Amino acid sequence: MNNSKRKKFTLSISTLLSLTFIGGAQADNxxxxxxxxxxxxxxxxxxxxxxxxxxxxxxxxxxxxxxxxxxxxxxxxxxxxxxxxxxxxxxxxxxxxxxxxxxxxxxxxxxxxxxxxxxxxxxxxxxxxxxxxxxxxxxxxxxxxxxxxxIFDVGLHCKEPVHSLADLQGKKVRVWSRHLVDTFELLDVSAQVIPQNDMYMALQTGVVDCAYYLSTVAPTVSLQEVTKYESYLHPWAxxxxxxxxxxxxxxxxxxxxxxxxxxxxxxxxxxxxxTAVDPEREAQARQVREELGIVMLPDFSDDDVETFVGAAWQAWKTMAENAGEDGTRYYNTVTQVISEE
Structure with missing residues (x-):
């Protein structure tokens, strides 16, 4: 093989190897x-x-x-x-x-x-x-x-002043899960699951009197137009x-x-x-709601919160047990850690 042919052959091999390498790299993408x-x-x-x-x-x-x-x-x-x-x-x-x-x-x-x-x-x-x-x-x-x-504030957003479990008696409350229906039922409060997109109309037409909702973002669904009063209950889990x-x-x-x-x-x-826990964000959000005309009532009392949490844990435990062995294990693990804090 003369030098000219040898050079062409070497170039061809080099080109082929390069293309093979590039193709292999692309295949790995x-x-x-x-x-x-x-x-x-x-x-x-x-x-x-x-x-x-x-x-x-x-x-x-x-x-x-x-x-x-x-x-x-x-x-x-x-x-x-x-x-x-x-x-x-x-x-x-x-x-x-x-x-x-x-x-x-x-x-x-x-x-x-x-x-x-x-x-x-x-x-x-x-x-x-x-x-x-x-x-x-x-x-x-x-x-x-x-x-x-x-982690947002969760409160009761109502047409009339409500800032205790006693005030909730006789009221109909919108919630977002079956667990919450069971929780309020244990407190002798009527609650029903209503999708977020239907919540405004349900409040406007009297289907419910209050909405249990993430207070921090309540203005994004215009709750201030259909409820006037708000009272803080607990942080969102x-x-x-x-x-x-x-x-x-x-x-x-x-x-x-x-x-x-x-x-x-x-x-x-x-x-x-x-950035999940931000007290300043929550304070600013509360101020915005007040500027929109929401009347901030006193928070639910410590006794009421303790009563609500007791009912929530009872309903949670029942839900976990109905879910089987894993559900019970998950419930026991999380509640034990919380109790130790």
Whole structure:
């Protein structure tokens, strides 16, 4: 072979090797579909998008997360555990209380009335996450961080002055879960689950007299237009939103991609955890409601709060026992930690 042919042959081999290398690198690049049922206007959606950007950055572009907000993939929340397990989607924003059909024990991890001081939430958050990780692992789903929801004030928003359990007697109250219906029933108060989108009309038409609601964000649903009085009851026991990935999708990732995914998820978790409890935010939100014309009544008394919490824990325990062995274990674990604080 003469020098000219040898050079051409060497160049051809080099080019082929380069193309093979590039093609191999591209083959290693992976894109994962991420389902979220929350609208893109929610603050959690911003955190999910930030998570996706961090994954891309930390993986050097090897791993991309395609986020589909507002249920754009057409998937139902109640089916999400089965969907992930079957590999129909790679990742999803998970909320334990959605899966009462397939995993009722997950709804027993945390419940309203669990905490009476916002600071308690941070102290038990690691335990709550461990229990969720345990429950989701039964569905071949691993948790890679998530969004720690803010701890908001919860109060009674009523048409007439109400700031005690005695005042609630004879009143009809809107709540958001069966656990709360059972809690108020133990207090001889009539309560019914009414979806947030129907709450305004229910108050306006007299279907209910009061709404048990997250006071901090009450103006976002215009409660000041249909209720005049507010009284603080307790802090919201906010279950975290978790980033879940199917083990099938996780098995496709190389070490660099997996590390990027886990680091990004933990970064979002830690950032949102640091801002979850914010007394200044709550004070400012209360001031806004007063400026909108809401009359701030005295808080429910310590005795009333203790009575409410006792009923909430009783209803929580019953719910947990009905969920089976795991539900009971989750309830016992969380309540024991809270009692020790």
């Amino acid at each position: 992976i894109s994962l579909k991420f389902h979220s049922g929350l609208s893109q206007s929610r603050p959690e959606a911003e955190q999910i998008d930030k998570f996706a950007s961090l994954v891309s950055e930390k993986s050097g572009g090897e791993l991309e997360i395609e986020v589909y907000h507002a249920g754009a993939l057409g998937l139902k929340e109640a089916d999400m555990l089965r969907i992930l397990q079957q590999g129909m989607v790679d990742m999803a924003l998970l909320y334990g209380e959605y899966y009462t059909r397939d995993a009722p024990s997950l709804a027993s991890v945390y419940a309203q009335g669990a905490i009476t001081e916002s600071s308690q939430h941070d102290e038990i958050l690691d335990v709550i996450r461990e229990l969720y990780e345990d429950g989701f692992s039964n569905w071949n789903i691993q948790i890679v961080g998530g969004v720690v929801a803010p 906010a279950s975290p939103w978790l980033f879940g990935i199917s083990e099938r999708a996780l098995s496709r990732l190389n070490n660099n991609q997996r590390q990027a995914l886990e680091e990004a998820g933990e970064e979002i978790w830690n950032e949102t955890r640091a």
